[in-house]
Amino acid sequence: MRNKFYFILSLLLLFAGNFKIYSQITEENYQYTLEVIKTIPAPGPNCEGLTWDGNYLWVSDIVNDSIYRIDTSDGTIVHKIPTSPANHLFEGLAWDGNYLWASHYETITLSNPKITKIDPLSGNALWNIVPYSGTCWPHGIAWDGQYLWVNDFRSKKIRKIDPFSGIGLDSIPCPGNNGSIGLAWFNNHLFTGDFNTDSIYQIDPVTKQVVNQWACPYTNPRDMEFDGEYFWFVAYEIAKIYKMKLIITDVETQENLLVQDFYLYQNYPNPFNPSTMISWQSPVGSWQTIKVYDVLGNEVATLVDEYKPAGKYEVEFNLAQSAAADIPAIASGVYFYQLKIADPEINSGQGFIQTKKMILLR
Structure with a gap:
């Protein structure tokens, strides 16, 4: 119930918690x-x-x-x-x-x-x-x-x-x-x-x-x-x-001292069926999760739940694979995917959260 409350609150805020920090990161060109x-x-x-x-x-x-x-x-x-x-x-x-x-x-x-x-x-x-x-x-x-x-x-x-x-x-x-x-x-x-x-x-x-x-x-x-x-x-x-x-x-790999944003990109394609790609970036290493919810705040799927170093990432939300894993089928409609990144200082708590909307068309 508590998680659902925070999810709905994040929908109201939609882009809560954006902030910038200075971080030594590795960029690949x-x-x-x-x-x-x-x-x-x-x-x-x-x-x-x-x-x-x-x-x-x-x-x-x-x-x-x-x-x-x-x-x-x-x-x-x-x-x-x-x-x-x-x-x-x-x-x-x-x-x-x-x-x-x-x-x-x-x-x-x-x-x-x-x-x-x-x-x-x-x-x-x-x-x-x-x-x-x-x-x-x-x-x-x-x-x-x-x-x-x-x-x-x-x-x-x-x-x-x-x-x-x-x-x-x-x-x-x-x-x-x-x-x-x-x-x-x-x-x-x-x-x-x-x-x-x-x-x-x-x-x-x-x-x-x-x-x-x-x-x-x-x-x-x-x-x-x-x-x-x-x-x-x-x-x-x-x-x-x-x-x-x-x-x-x-x-070419190089070290740069840069101001970097946390950012959750719009999924592509959108609308989608049966799969779509979700990309995001983080300037710090920390525990990161991406979950999918329906309009009522019920969790549909967990796509990412692990520690990741600083960088850009993407993950596929694939309904065909979900069916093979015995995850219940979901109907056409509006869904939300949410990125959570733990506080980089203590690697717990909520350092960043962002939610975006996507549409499934069957």
Whole structure:
């Protein structure tokens, strides 16, 4: 009963106990190369937007005014929907688990920007928002499980926006040399390409720093996406889509005296079925727990309950594995996952607590 009380209290506070400390920590800097697995033909002559729905790629073409769902094995078109209005350039695509989101603006005037939520079967617009500024120039777009991120080519910033109102919540300066266009979200990081440096960048949205940079195998990279294992991007000038694998080539370890935040990331994907990844970070070593609760505060699962040194971590919440372990099945709905980190001074008590919401769709 006491644990349930503290859980409900934490929901009321939601982000209770955030604080910063100075800590000597070890950081690992990974440097990546891209291995091209294959290329497939793009479904149109000038494809720009790209996203992944869990089974297929979706690609927008600004000449044929269409969005295509294609088979990743050979580029075969599985489904096609028209873009509307037809006088708009649909530059970016994102997938929220059920629907498409598209960023677009008028072809001739390069104005009247919109972000549209689209029914993937009919192509009907379900929701339209004007993103934060009527003068923006939205290109790439990404979904982080809760919010949209938009690559604004005019202001040279990547902006986090509310998907219902379009209000800007945060912004990150675009890396590269004023040529950042495409955008993807994967493993709690942003990815964007710059056509002036022919590079792809990985960005930590918390620190707003470039984590990694690597050379793109073809000039002028456009929109990009991860399918959970491989990285895809559109080379619109040659009407091809590249499938690539990230390879860690070197690890450099260094000690730094830094101010670090405790942080619990939004799970991905969200909504989910049957599994989702939960990531968090701690600047100190201590006993850490992650538990899942229903809306009544009943504990559903314990994902982590152990001592961990300072660093970044992730854990999978997998309903298939839960079933194999004889854990009772849970229904579709809203659930909460909660991170607790013991007081680093005495390794007991409550030093930090944070709770986030996730949605199960069966």
